[in-house]
Amino acid sequence: MKKKKSRRVFGESGRPRISVFRSNKEIYAQIIDDEIGKTLVSSSSKEKIFRHFQKTKIELSSEVGKLLGNRAKKLKIKKLVFDKGRYLYHGRVKSLAEGIREVGLEF
Numbered sequence: 532m533k534k535k536k537s538r539r540v541f542g543e544s545g546r547p548r549i550s551v552f553r554s555n556k557e558i559y560a561q562i563i564d565d566e567i568g569k570t571l572v573s574s575s576s577k578e579k580i581f582r583h584f585q586k587t588k589i590e591l592s593s594e595v596g597k598l599l600g601n602r603a604k605k606l607k608i609k610k611l612v613f614d615k616g617r618y619l620y621h622g623r624v625k626s627l628a629e630g631i632r633e634v635g636l637e638f
Contacts, residue, residue: 549638551616552616558624559576593633599627603631611637
């Protein structure tokens with residue numbers, strides 16, 4: 532069986548990278564500038580804001596994306612590169628991306 536090669540996504544200071552991690556219960560996202568190797572902004576479903584959130588995980592992922600997008604806007608970040616990692620682009624990962632786009636960021 533042949534393994535599929537993946538291309539590494541690289542974020543620059545003009546277009547930082549959104550890295551996504553999804554566990555069975557939670558979702559985490561952070562915006563990273565790979566040139567300096569620093570996390571600029573992060574957001575996750577474990578934050579206090581979402582502690583009593585009574586919706587599905589997909590709806591929660593969208594809210595996490597909106598929160599991350601609003602934090603990025605405060606830092607005047609407008610364009611990004613989306614790094615979904617090993618996850619398929621559907622379900623919670625897609626919902627997170629759509630939440631970020633709703634705020635007005637582009638990738």
